[in-house]
Amino acid sequence: MQNPGNKESLIRFIEQKAREIRIDIVKMTAKAGSGHPGGSLSAADIVATLYFGEVLRVKPDEPDWPDRDRFVLSKGHAAPVLYSALAGRGFFPADWLDTLRQLGSPLQGHPDCKKVPGVEVSTGSLGQGLSMAVGMALAGRLDQKDYNVWVLLGDGECQEGQIWEAAMAASHYKLDNLIAIVDHNGLQIDGRVRDVMSIDPIDDKFRAFGWHVFRVDGHRVDILLDVFQQALDIKGKPAVVVADTVKGKGVSFMEGEKDWHGKAPNPGQLEEALKQLQAV
Amino acid sequence: MRTESIRERFGLAMLELGRRYPRVVVVTGDLMYPTQVHHFAQAYPDRFYDVGIAEQNMIGVAAGMATCGKIPFVCSYANFTALRACEQIRNDICYTNLNVKIAGLSSGLTYGVGGPTHQSYEDLATMRSMANMTVVVPADANAAEAAVFAAYEHDGPVFLRLGRGPEPVVYDRDASFTIGRACQLREGQDVSIIANGPMVYEALSAAEHLEKAGIDCRVYDMHTLKPLDLDSLRSAGLETNLIVTVEEHYIIGGLGSAVLEGLNELGVSTPVMRIGIPDLFPIIGPTNELRAHYGLCADNIVRNVKAALSSI
Ligand SMILES: Cc1ncc(C[n+]2csc(CCOP(=O)(O)OP(=O)(O)O)c2C)c(N)n1
Ligand SMILES: [Mg+2]
Numbered sequence: 001m002q003n004p005g006n007k008e009s010l011i012r013f014i015e016q017k018a019r020e021i022r023i024d025i026v027k028m029t030a031k032a033g034s035g036h037p038g039g040s041l042s043a044a045d046i047v048a049t050l051y052f053g054e055v056l057r058v059k060p061d062e063p064d065w066p067d068r069d070r071f072v073l074s075k076g077h078a079a080p081v082l083y084s085a086l087a088g089r090g091f092f093p094a095d096w097l098d099t100l101r102q103l104g105s106p107l108q109g110h111p112d113c114k115k116v117p118g119v120e121v122s123t124g125s126l127g128q129g130l131s132m133a134v135g136m137a138l139a140g141r142l143d144q145k146d147y148n149v150w151v152l153l154g155d156g157e158c159q160e161g162q163i164w165e166a167a168m169a170a171s172h173y174k175l176d177n178l179i180a181i182v183d184h185n186g187l188q189i190d191g192r193v194r195d196v197m198s199i200d201p202i203d204d205k206f207r208a209f210g211w212h213v214f215r216v217d218g219h220r221v222d223i224l225l226d227v228f229q230q231a232l233d234i235k236g237k238p239a240v241v242v243a244d245t246v247k248g249k250g251v252s253f254m255e256g257e258k259d260w261h262g263k264a265p266n267p268g269q270l271e272e273a274l275k276q277l278q279a280v
Numbered sequence: 281m282r283t284e285s286i287r288e289r290f291g292l293a294m295l296e297l298g299r300r301y302p303r304v305v306v307v308t309g310d311l312m313y314p315t316q317v318h319h320f321a322q323a324y325p326d327r328f329y330d331v332g333i334a335e336q337n338m339i340g341v342a343a344g345m346a347t348c349g350k351i352p353f354v355c356s357y358a359n360f361t362a363l364r365a366c367e368q369i370r371n372d373i374c375y376t377n378l379n380v381k382i383a384g385l386s387s388g389l390t391y392g393v394g395g396p397t398h399q400s401y402e403d404l405a406t407m408r409s410m411a412n413m414t415v416v417v418p419a420d421a422n423a424a425e426a427a428v429f430a431a432y433e434h435d436g437p438v439f440l441r442l443g444r445g446p447e448p449v450v451y452d453r454d455a456s457f458t459i460g461r462a463c464q465l466r467e468g469q470d471v472s473i474i475a476n477g478p479m480v481y482e483a484l485s486a487a488e489h490l491e492k493a494g495i496d497c498r499v500y501d502m503h504t505l506k507p508l509d510l511d512s513l514r515s516a517g518l519e520t521n522l523i524v525t526v527e528e529h530y531i532i533g534g535l536g537s538a539v540l541e542g543l544n545e546l547g548v549s550t551p552v553m554r555i556g557i558p559d560l561f562p563i564i565g566p567t568n569e570l571r572a573h574y575g576l577c578a579d580n581i582v583r584n585v586k587a588a589l590s591s592i
Contacts, residue, residue, distance in 0.1 A: 034393060076397065101393040103565030103573065108395030124397030125364065126333050156310060159332035190312045190330055197310075197332025262314075 007225075010053060014221045017088060018048035022250045023277050024084035024097055030270040032101035035109065038260040040081040042185040042218070042245040043152060049224040050150060051085040057147070060090040063117040069147050070120050070136050074129020075154035075183065076110040077262070082119065083107050091118035127160025129153065130180060134169050137178040137238075148232060149178045156188030158199045164209065170238040171210025179231045180211075180240040183218065185247035187258045206240045218243025250277055283446035284421035287385055290442055291316025293428040294353065298324045301432060303351045307331060309338045315355040315385050339365040339382075343372035346380045351432065357391075358384030358441055362403035373437050374410040381431045383440045388477065388528030389562065390444035392570040396561045405533025407439040408506045414459060415505040417441045417535075419480035420450045423503060426457035434459055441477065445567070448481040450501070460504045462512040468498035471585055472516035475526040476502045476535055479576060483526050486581035495585065505535060508542045517548035522588055524553045528576055531556035553588045555581060 021044045029035035050056050056069045073082045080100065087094045092106075099105035106115035110124025121132050133151040140147050157163065170178050182202065190196050199205070203213045212234045214227045224243070231239040247261070248254025251273040265273055297304050298320045305327045312318050312330055321328040331338045335356065342352035354361060361369065361384045373380045384403055391398045407415050414434060418424040424442055431438040438459075450465070457463075465480070466487050475483040480501045487497035498520060500512055516523055523543075527535040536554030543550065557574050564570070571577055575584075 032393070101564065103569045104563045105565075108564045109391075109393045110395045110397045112395055122395075122397065124395060125360070156333050159310075159334045161334060161336060188333065189310050189314065190308075193332075196330050197334070 011222050011225065014048050014053045014225070017052040018044045018221065019277060019280055020088065021048055021081060021084040023274065025080045026251065026265055026270055026273040026277070028080050028083070028097050028100045029264040030267070031098060032264060034101060034264050035080060036077040036262050037080070037265065038187070038247040038254060038257070039075060039154060039183065039185065040078045041249045041251065041254065042247045043078050043081045043183045044249065045219045045221055046152065046181055046183065046224060046243055047081045047085050049221055049228065051089055053221070053225050055225070055228050056150065058089070058118070060118070063091060067145055067147055070133070070149045072120055072129045072133045072149070072151040073111060073123055074151050075126065075157050076123030079107070079109065079111045082111060083116070086116065086118040089118070092116065126154065126157040127162040130163050130166035130170070133178055133180070134166050134173070134175065137170070137175040138173060140177055147177070150181065151178070152181050152183060154188070155182055155184045155186065155193050155199060155202070156196070158182065158202065159197050167206065167209040167211065174236050175238045176235050178238040179228070180238065182240060182242045183245055184242050185245045187247045187256070187261065189258070189261050191258055202242055210237055212237050212239040214239065214241045216241060216243055218245035219249060250280070252276060282449045284449050285446045286421055286424050286443040287314070287316045287445070289421035289425050290383065290385065290428065291319050293425040294355070295319040295323055297353070297428055297432060298327065301351070303349065304432065305329065305345055305350045305352050306355055307338055307342045307352050308355045309333055309335050309360065311356050315383065317355045335360045335365045336368050339368035340372050342380045343368070343376070343378050346378040352380050354380065354382045356384065357398070358387035358400035358403040359398065362400070362406050362439065366406050370410050374412045377412045377436055379435060379437070381438045381440060383442055385442045386444045387441045388443065389570045389576070390567050392565050392567045395564050399562060401528070401530045401557045402533065403441060404505055404529045404535070408533065408538065412437055413506060414438045415441070416459060417476040417503055417505055419477060419501050419503060420447055422449065422451040422453050422455060423457060426455070427503070430457050430459050443478060447478045450481050450484065457503070460507050460509060462509040463501040463503065464498060464512065465501055466497065466499040468496040468520065470496040470520060471522045471524060471589070472498050472500060472520040473524045473526060473581065474500045474502050474516060474535065474539055476505065477528050479526040479528055482576065482578045482581060485578035486585070489578060489582045490585055493586065495589065497585070502535060505538055508538050510542055510546060513539060513542045514546050514548060517543055517546065517550040521550070522553065522585070522592060523550050524555065524581065524585055524588070526555045526576065526581060528571070529556055531558060551588070551592055553584055555584060
């Protein structure tokens with residue numbers, strides 16, 4: 001990975017990587033003919049900041065490095081955003097991306113940790129990632145390691161009871177090596193989260209569960225870089241970054257549209273999407 | 281071969297069910313569109329509850345409504361009901377023998393590209409093991425529609441295992457469908473192929489091929505996995521030399537297991553060959569490619585029947 005000198009150029013670098021990730025997302029899902037572009041695009045800036053902003057300490061040539069930071073994609077349907085970042089960091093060859101969802105491909109609709117280097121745990125059934133992240137954080141403390149555990153949740157996913165069981169455990173155990181990020185894009189499959197089953201006020205809920213809460217614009221890479229550092233500095237309790245995002249971000253006709261949750265662009269839509277993403 | 285979408289017909293059947301019967305309520309967990317019950321939701325908004333991505337709560341809420349005389353149809357995916365909310369189904373619904381119907385869509389390999397978190401091959405094993413539960417696996421869109429109404433008529437818990445996209449049509453729309461009674465779709469003296477779900481079509485195709493090779497196969501659609509139709513099973517066992525089961529489920533715990541248990545109870549010792557998903561987490565792929573990969577297709581049934589006959 002190239003090492004940009006100052007913060008300004010780091011930010012430009014991450015933004016460029018986020019653009020490349022978005023391009024991969026629309027290309028991959030278009031080629032596959034199915035997949036989840038909306039929730040992948042909303043998370044692109046978050047994932048780019050983690051993987052290309054020197055936030056996650058990982059070694060692509062040694063994916064099982066015991067001291068690595070862990071990243072759990074609890075909202076596993078956003079697999080394309082993770083696959084693109086992992087390929088971009090060299091965990092596996094970029095041409096794997098062309099095989100998304102094909103017979104026998106390691107790149108499944110939902111990520112499989114036994115098949116893809118860099119994927120920590122297999123996810124896809126929502127609501128389960130935070131618990132596994134709690135386990136990793138507890139083990140890190142037990143082993144006196146200084147790694148951190150990051151977990152990305154969907155806002156609809158926060159309707160799962162298990163999220164709150166895990167949230168309770170994380171603060172009970174004072175897991176300051178655990179940072180959750182909520183991709184707060186306001187949409188789930190059946191409509192707006194607030195109409196289907198409101199999770200509001202999400203900040204207060206996490207606060208009541210003993211977490212330190214940050215609320216930020218999830219598409220501002222400069223802000224994400226800062227807030228991730230601040231989250232790492234919180235001691236004695238877990239931190240959550242509620243990141244306000246737009247589902248489908250970067251492709252005008254996908255932005256804020258629930259119908260782009262789980263649908264691939266057709267060739268014409270792909271062309272239009274690429275035109276928009278490449279113009280930025 | 282004509283195909284029809286399972287979930288589209290399911291959604292329309294639910295709409296009609298709602299029109300006919302005011303006690304029917306629908307409960308889903310952010311899968312209104314994927315299970316196509318948006319038709320019901322639009323027509324009967326006051327009888328429709330989307331509890332969000334919260335499957336255990338979804339089952340509990342349905343159970344509570346059933347205690348008050350409603351007839352809830354829980355509409356979700358097979359894995360997110362039978363597995364994610366397994367214990368709620370057992371305690372809240374089966375233990376109390378409540379009148380809740382659970383429609384588990386995207387079962388088997390029908391969401392093959394999603395990977396194991398979205399595929400479902402343990403659901404029949406868990407649902408079948410629960411006392412008071414009736415388990416139905418319709419073969420096509422027409423049977424799925426008929427099964428929705430049959431489930432409503434049946435008093436007690438029902439698990440309705442359904443697919444997702446288009447599947448070949450096996451039945452006429454007005455074909456009769458009785459829970460607990462298998463449909464014998466083909467006569468034959470040599471071999472009985474017992475299948476359910478989309479494997480019924482594959483079994484029928486296999487029987488046609490085998491006929492050309494001089495092997496006379498009968499085919500049963502064992503759409504009700506529980507209670508198993510022991511009368512049909514006895515006939516199959518006593519009147520043919522080999523039983524072959526075909527299912528889109530693990531070889532452990534589903535139709536093949538039920539047939540073996542049934543024959544054992546009947547004291548019938550006809551050889552049984554089971555075709556199903558082996559004891560592993562499958563690879564991914566489009567449904568039909570994946571079915572072929574694991575031998576859930578007419579060609580493989582034909583191969584296996586020939587091999588088995590030559591060894592008995
Ligand atoms: C336990 C479980 N229930 C249902 C689903 C089906 N499903 C996949 S994505 C999704 C909506 C997710 O919404 P959200 O968490 O807000 O994700 P995002 O908007 O970021 O895509 C649902 C219900 C699932 N994957 N897991
Ligand atoms: Mg969302």
